[in-house]
Amino acid sequence: MIGFGCYKIIGDSMLPSYKANDFVLTFRWPQNKYYCGDVIVVKHNFFGVIIKRIEHMHASGLITLVGDNSARSTDSKCLGMINFEQVLGRVIYHLPAPS
Amino acid sequence: MLHQLIGLYEKVAGVATASAHCDIPCKIYDPCVAQIATLSVIRFMDLIAVLGEKDSLTLADHAQLSRLQAEKETHAEKVKNEIRVIWGDYIKQPQFDKYPDISTLVHNIMLAGSACKQGIERGKGENLLSLVNQFSEAFWSTKGVATYSAKCPYLPEEVVVYPQLQ
Numbered sequence: 001m002i003g004f005g006c007y008k009i010i011g012d013s014m015l016p017s018y019k020a021n022d023f024v025l026t027f028r029w030p031q032n033k034y035y036c037g038d039v040i041v042v043k044h045n046f047f048g049v050i051i052k053r054i055e056h057m058h059a060s061g062l063i064t065l066v067g068d069n070s071a072r073s074t075d076s077k078c079l080g081m082i083n084f085e086q087v088l089g090r091v092i093y094h095l096p097a098p099s
Numbered sequence: 100m101l102h103q104l105i106g107l108y109e110k111v112a113g114v115a116t117a118s119a120h121c122d123i124p125c126k127i128y129d130p131c132v133a134q135i136a137t138l139s140v141i142r143f144m145d146l147i148a149v150l151g152e153k154d155s156l157t158l159a160d161h162a163q164l165s166r167l168q169a170e171k172e173t174h175a176e177k178v179k180n181e182i183r184v185i186w187g188d189y190i191k192q193p194q195f196d197k198y199p200d201i202s203t204l205v206h207n208i209m210l211a212g213s214a215c216k217q218g219i220e221r222g223k224g225e226n227l228l229s230l231v232n233q234f235s236e237a238f239w240s241t242k243g244v245a246t247y248s249a250k251c252p253y254l255p256e257e258v259v260v261y262p263q264l265q
Contacts, residue, residue: 008109011119018119023105041117046127051117056135059252060261064131067119081129083264095102 003028005089007041007051013067014039014051021097024051026089031061034084039091040065042082049088063087128189130235133181134259136174137231140215141224141255143171148221172216178227179212182234194241204234225257232260 005026009018017039018024026041034040038054042065052065062081108114147167150160186205195201211227232248239246245263250256 006105006114007117008114009119010116013119015119020119023102023114024117047118049115049117051119056131058131058261059249060264062264064135081131081264095105098102 003089005041007049009051014053015068017068018051018094019097023095023097024091025093025095027092028087028089031084034063034087034090041088041091043086043088044082045086051091128185128238130181130185130231130238133178133185133231134228134235136177136181137224137228138251138255138257138259139174140171140178141221141228141257143167143174144215144219144221144224145255147171147219151219168219171219175212175215175227178215178231179209182208182212182231185234185238189238194237197241198237201234201237204230204237208234228257228259232258235260 005028007024007026009022009024010020012020024039024041034054034057036054036057039051040054041049041051044050050065052067054063055066056064058064058081062083064081105114147164150156150164150167153160156164182205186201190201198204208227208230211223211230214223215227236246239260239262246260247263248258248260251259
């Protein structure tokens with residue numbers, strides 16, 4: 001599955017990089033095109049569709065996520081590891097909401 | 100302007116939302132964070148050892164040494180905190196019944212973590228990793244998840260216990 005996605009952000013866990021009401025455009029690259037630090041949109045089994053930053057790519061292919069705003073983000077321990085099938089895409093364009 | 104256009108499109112056709120959510124008590128735990136922090140500790144010890152092989156240190160070397168030592172202590176403390184949280188929040192009577200020595204293991208991790216903060220000897224880091232791997236095996240076992248050991252594909256290339264999730 002390769003394709004574009006457009007999402008509106010809700011919540012504050014990615015401040016200051018991304019804030020509520022920003023729009024992001026994503027593209028689902030092949031699995032070997034993701035790196036630590038990339039911001040991705042994920043379909044999480046428990047939390048639904050979320051936007052987070054890749055904290056670590058494991059040898060097993062699993063991914064650990066983290067929010068930019070550690071004071072307000074559910075941390076990677078709570079998010080657990082996700083697999084590539086849950087990745088909806090990497091952010092390729094960020095359209096901030098007017099301040 | 101572009102944001103307004105997409106906002107208009109959102110009202111007409113709808114746009115999916117991506118949640119940057121926060122503060123949700125989820126009760127999901129994973130010892131992998133502690134394992135990665137432990138690998139970092141060993142890596143910092145290795146980098147400190149490289150500096151130790153020099154006859155004399157430049158100002159830049161001293162700055163690098165300060166950073167490595169600070170990060171080593173930070174990550175050793177992170178290991179201790181991650182294990183403490185799992186032990187305190189996840190491990191309950193059923194897990195104690197299955198692993199009656201789990202508290203002793205956690206206490207040993209606390210001691211080994213402190214030893215890594217105090218010292219620069221690689222053996223102390225390897226000991227911490229061995230204990231954290233034991234904890235990881237016990238943790239995944241309580242969830243009925245098999246584990247396997249493999250060398251991490253990056254420095255310090257130490258053996259880590261991973262969950263067999265597929």
